[in-house]
Amino acid sequence: MMEQIDRFTLEDQIMQCWGVTEDLDMIYHTEALYQDEDRMMNVLLGVQELYKIRFQRLFDTFEKAVHEGKST
Numbered sequence: 001m002m003e004q005i006d007r008f009t010l011e012d013q014i015m016q017c018w019g020v021t022e023d024l025d026m027i028y029h030t031e032a033l034y035q036d037e038d039r040m041m042n043v044l045l046g047v048q049e050l051y052k053i054r055f056q057r058l059f060d061t062f063e064k065a066v067h068e069g070k071s072t
Contacts, residue, residue, distance in 0.1 A: 005064050013058040020051050 027033060027047065033040040 005061060005068060010061050010065050013061055017051070017054050017058055023047055
């Protein structure tokens with residue numbers, strides 16, 4: 001899927017990546033996860049994979065924007 005690239009797309013993806021702090025805070029404050037270490041690890045590994053994908057998408061968008069001269 002080819003997404004239209006402009007500085008607003010890049011800005012939106014940057015803001016989505018900042019969501020990692022809110023996601024980790026939510027996990028930290030979910031007491032039920034402290035009772036099941038395996039579940040906690042699965043949740044954290046899932047968050048890790050999700051943000052690997054988000055950051056890769058952000059970097060790909062950044063590279064494309066720079067290549068197309070749309071980074072300003």
